[in-house]
Amino acid sequence: MGTLFRMATGVLLMAQIGTSSGQDVARIARGKYLMEGVVACGNCHIARGEKGEPIFSRGLSGGMVFDEPPFKAYAPNITPDPETGIGKWTDAQLGKAIREGIRPDGSIIGPPMPIEFYRRMSDADLAAIIAYLRVQPPVKNAVEKSKYNIPLPPNYGPAVKGIRAPSPKETIKYGEYLANIGHCMECHTPRDEKGMLQLTRLGAGGQVFKGPWGESVARNLTPHESGLKGWNKTEIALAIRGIGKNGAHYKPPMAFDWYKNINASDMNALVAYLGSLRPQPFAGRE
Structure with a gap:
């Protein structure tokens, strides 16, 4: 279908x-x-x-x-x-x-x-x-x-307009842009007791996601020993596409079925951006 x-x-x-x-x-x-x-x-x-x-067969009809x-x-x-x-x-x-x-x-x-x-x-x-x-x-x-069960904000800030993407030639900046619109850090950054992202620990992982697949934990995306230190670019790109270093397929909710369509140039920029993050120890349980 x-x-x-x-x-x-x-x-x-x-x-x-x-x-x-x-x-x-x-x-x-x-x-x-x-x-x-x-x-x-x-x-x-x-x-x-x-x-x-x-x-x-039901497309983007939600639910x-x-x-x-x-x-x-x-x-x-x-x-x-x-x-x-x-x-x-x-x-x-x-x-x-x-x-x-x-x-x-x-x-x-x-x-x-x-x-x-x-x-x-x-x-x-x-x-x-x-x-x-x-x-x-x-x-x-x-x-x-x-x-x-929580109060929603009155707004998320002032009206947004006049935003331009960085040039793809600025590899790390463009990779950061892609990571933002791909909302990578929404899942891969720990949250405090109020559910707010701890942006001082950007990319340190640790959030737990439960679903029909069981339970999955967001990985550390920073170049720390508990994260991506020691991984080469090809391994990181494969992980973004859903395949771990041992060849096993990662669990949802990461959007592997969509990320597999990211072209080589954009994937290179994403990987470069992750390598530029400040190393952070893993924020979740081992």
């Missing part, structure tokens, strides 16, 4: 591209690469079965549950369905939701949506993602509203 859905999506994309300008074609292609690669929105927003398996002590959140439907998805949202409203965490009705989007990191997304990449979402097949799927 996954192959069939991708074929159907491809047909729809081609139909859209056939009536689009060259600029639109390039924007949709960039959005497709981001969404199916480093940004990996589908890792949360794709429909899931009872065992957590992706249901590709994945995040059941944690601070909240029980449901990934919303982000297909262009006008009743249960984003079909009635304007591009500006969709951009504000993605990058600022504010819905069209003014309500705040709570965790696990990584708004703090998406605020650093460039205007061009935001526009590309919106263009890609617009050409997805609409799927009618009403998703429950998330419930929070």
